[in-house]
Amino acid sequence: MNLTRAEARERARLIAVESYDVSLDLTRGWEVFGTTTTVRFTAAPGSSTFIDAVTRTVHSVTLNGRTLDPVDVADGVRIQLPGLEEHNELTIVAEAPYMNTGEGLHRFVDPVDNEVYLYTQFEVPDSRRMFAVFEQPDLKATFAFTVMAPSHWDVVSNSPTPEPVEAPPAEDGAARSVWTFAPTPRLSSYVTALIAGPYQSVRSEVSSSDGRVIPLGVFARKSLMQYLDADNIFELTRQGFAFFEAQFGCPYPFEKYDQLFVPEFNAGAMENAGAVTILEGYVFRSKVTGAQIERRAITVLHELAHMWFGDLVTMRWWNDLWLNESFAEYMSHLAAVEATSFTSAWTTFASVEKSWAYRQDQLPTTHPIFAEIKDLQDVEVNFDGITYAKGASVLRQLVAWVGPEQFMAGVREYFAKHSWQNTELGDLLVELEKASGRDLEVWGRQWLETAGVNTLTPELEADEDGTLRSFAIVQSAVPEWPTIRPHRLAVGFYNLNGAGKLERVHREELDVDGERTEVPGLVGLARPDLILLNDDDLAYAKVRLDPKSLATATAHLKDFEASLPRTLVWNSAWDAARDGETPARKYVDLVLANVAAESDSSVILVQLRQLATALNFYVAEEHREATTVAAAGTLWKLASGVPGGSDAQLQFVKSFALLARSPEQLDSVAGLLDGSVTLEGLPVDQDLRWELVASLVAGGRLGQDGIDAELARDNTSSGQNAAALAKAAIPTPEAKAEAWESIVVKGELSNALQGSAVTGFMRVHDRSLLEPFAEKYFAAVPGIVESRTHALAQQIVVGLYPALLTTQSTIDRTDGFLAALPPENAALRRMMLENRDGVARALRARAADV
Numbered sequence: 001m002n003l004t005r006a007e008a009r010e011r012a013r014l015i016a017v018e019s020y021d022v023s024l025d026l027t028r029g030w031e032v033f034g035t036t037t038t039v040r041f042t043a044a045p046g047s048s049t050f051i052d053a054v055t056r057t058v059h060s061v062t063l064n065g066r067t068l069d070p071v072d073v074a075d076g077v078r079i080q081l082p083g084l085e086e087h088n089e090l091t092i093v094a095e096a097p098y099m100n101t102g103e104g105l106h107r108f109v110d111p112v113d114n115e116v117y118l119y120t121q122f123e124v125p126d127s128r129r130m131f132a133v134f135e136q137p138d139l140k141a142t143f144a145f146t147v148m149a150p151s152h153w154d155v156v157s158n159s160p161t162p163e164p165v166e167a168p169p170a171e172d173g174a175a176r177s178v179w180t181f182a183p184t185p186r187l188s189s190y191v192t193a194l195i196a197g198p199y200q201s202v203r204s205e206v207s208s209s210d211g212r213v214i215p216l217g218v219f220a221r222k223s224l225m226q227y228l229d230a231d232n233i234f235e236l237t238r239q240g241f242a243f244f245e246a247q248f249g250c251p252y253p254f255e256k257y258d259q260l261f262v263p264e265f266n267a268g269a270m271e272n273a274g275a276v277t278i279l280e281g282y283v284f285r286s287k288v289t290g291a292q293i294e295r296r297a298i299t300v301l302h303e304l305a306h307m308w309f310g311d312l313v314t315m316r317w318w319n320d321l322w323l324n325e326s327f328a329e330y331m332s333h334l335a336a337v338e339a340t341s342f343t344s345a346w347t348t349f350a351s352v353e354k355s356w357a358y359r360q361d362q363l364p365t366t367h368p369i370f371a372e373i374k375d376l377q378d379v380e381v382n383f384d385g386i387t388y389a390k391g392a393s394v395l396r397q398l399v400a401w402v403g404p405e406q407f408m409a410g411v412r413e414y415f416a417k418h419s420w421q422n423t424e425l426g427d428l429l430v431e432l433e434k435a436s437g438r439d440l441e442v443w444g445r446q447w448l449e450t451a452g453v454n455t456l457t458p459e460l461e462a463d464e465d466g467t468l469r470s471f472a473i474v475q476s477a478v479p480e481w482p483t484i485r486p487h488r489l490a491v492g493f494y495n496l497n498g499a500g501k502l503e504r505v506h507r508e509e510l511d512v513d514g515e516r517t518e519v520p521g522l523v524g525l526a527r528p529d530l531i532l533l534n535d536d537d538l539a540y541a542k543v544r545l546d547p548k549s550l551a552t553a554t555a556h557l558k559d560f561e562a563s564l565p566r567t568l569v570w571n572s573a574w575d576a577a578r579d580g581e582t583p584a585r586k587y588v589d590l591v592l593a594n595v596a597a598e599s600d601s602s603v604i605l606v607q608l609r610q611l612a613t614a615l616n617f618y619v620a621e622e623h624r625e626a627t628t629v630a631a632a633g634t635l636w637k638l639a640s641g642v643p644g645g646s647d648a649q650l651q652f653v654k655s656f657a658l659l660a661r662s663p664e665q666l667d668s669v670a671g672l673l674d675g676s677v678t679l680e681g682l683p684v685d686q687d688l689r690w691e692l693v694a695s696l697v698a699g700g701r702l703g704q705d706g707i708d709a710e711l712a713r714d715n716t717s718s719g720q721n722a723a724a725l726a727k728a729a730i731p732t733p734e735a736k737a738e739a740w741e742s743i744v745v746k747g748e749l750s751n752a753l754q755g756s757a758v759t760g761f762m763r764v765h766d767r768s769l770l771e772p773f774a775e776k777y778f779a780a781v782p783g784i785v786e787s788r789t790h791a792l793a794q795q796i797v798v799g800l801y802p803a804l805l806t807t808q809s810t811i812d813r814t815d816g817f818l819a820a821l822p823p824e825n826a827a828l829r830r831m832m833l834e835n836r837d838g839v840a841r842a843l844r845a846r847a848a849d850v
Contacts (some may be wrong), residue, residue: 104129326391452481644681
């Protein structure tokens, strides 16, 4: 199933692809579909190559009129193509399996009405699961899809949906029709798409900068349409269109733009050209937090940005995946701030994305942003915090380094030169250098070709009256990644004003380079109450506060007038707790004392997540239970004290339900569920009910009968996933053994149900329930990685690792496993190293929690 970069280079040297004609028959039952591919391509005469095709059965292979015996040339993954001519026509007739893993052509049955829904997910190497294809991004071609499907379905692809033509009925008499799509522009195969089923849609349009009227569509399953907020999606899409067309100097490149909310999706969304698929969890059927609404908006804008950067211009090979994703991530936040109502998106970026980047960059498996991708297995484990979050953070630093106007001027020239082509990083840097006059060779080498995060610390001296007589920024790096980098950043001075608020009184922007950078512009100024390095969050670096600033921040964290500097201080406090520099219980106290005053929903979300992590892993074992009970009690008080119906109230209740342990706390959870306890303004809707059910199950208050009763109220896809989580959380040895059997041994669950069951399995109050499965885990994972697709294997390898058995014994057992692991198991080795690092970090943090 693998493809090496060397193989891809050789194949690209030998052939150029002109077109694909793909015919699909989706009426052959629940297990397989018919797939016939005709591909036209040129080649070096007399050469040989292969085409990728993951099939159940290959019926025939015809190359330039010659019949090739499938037994000789097809192995279920590749089809060998010997004796090529200058101009070639290849036709392959096959059957391929539907998937339930969120990869390839995924098949889902809606439990509400038993309707079948299909969608594709092809990135990285899975278009080959639907049709025969030269599966690599630099072999672009046109794609013409012809689809036979039940007549009552809607069928969507990259080109506009044609009028269906009636076909002879199926063997069971069901009506069938054929949709014949026009060829696409030249695309990489991983951004082609097919979405089929009785999806419902809402239609609109947008005017492009070149005068075209672009049809818009928003789609979802029939049973979710009542919850679909299409107007909000259309508004964001129009705002994104106007912003990106103006910034990129290039009209939207495709004929239409559909956004389809699909079930059991593994990621947030996928940038299929003109047919974006989105996680249907973004169709909100219950009250949600502002953080979730903002995340959906960022996702919509991220995928729209990809229509230019990724689809119109595409990376040559997967080592530039980071640039593809980082650019979309940066531009989506920029568009949110400058073109939508989500004007605090940079605060969210600092809180969510950069926290992810810093966490990933301190793992033993960290890697340069520009990573060497030797094969497809390397790509699959590189969809990480470096590729997305650090890359986007460094792009933001690059914008500050060259200047925003110069950056966009270079981007516009890049699109003008390379539309419909494949590029490499250097193609973009050349244009940025021309536009800015900056030499980016050294910058690129230091930022893109090395790993690790620097730490910046202020060093200052002041006279007795508080006047600064010296100020410097000291930069350090860890021994493993010792690079000292250039940074463009700001230093902010903050004082408490008459109203008791921390307001910025001075800002100094400068270039920082080397281990020590003097800042003469601050000398002679009065020392403020708080000094914040990397104010406005332009740079990618951890920052430390001087003692006076730390004392001010601790006492007045909630008193910042602006959300972004407050978030930077939150981040610094979390870094110190994770690094074992400050006791974890002090971080817990800081969160509980200040989170109720936090105004940004995404920041609240992150702080509550980090609170749970600190309680589970970083608080010393002898204090963990009591600290968790006390934290849950404080959250209940906070939920009762904030305004009814507020975003904060909902988040505090959800966090309380997750942490509730004591009899009194579980009584409150049960009361919320049965209505005997109420909080003013809090709607106990279906999704919140499931969170309360899971809390009671994990606490031993509710069993399978209670889960079944709740599922009878909500026998939907969401309900089934929530029930799977709750069932796996039943705190008995028998229930844990049953869940293990279902997840690990049988392996029949879909990606969504398996993910829910894994989460439920690990949700325990009594961690001894997990001890019998630790050794079973190490015995099982090599076979899991060998037999399951990457998405399902990763859920198990990461999700079932016995991290909650936070002991040296777990580290020792992991070390023994790694020592015996063959070197070719690189993806498993990486996941296991990251698992180990989490436990090692937790033990260091616990040792510091005194």
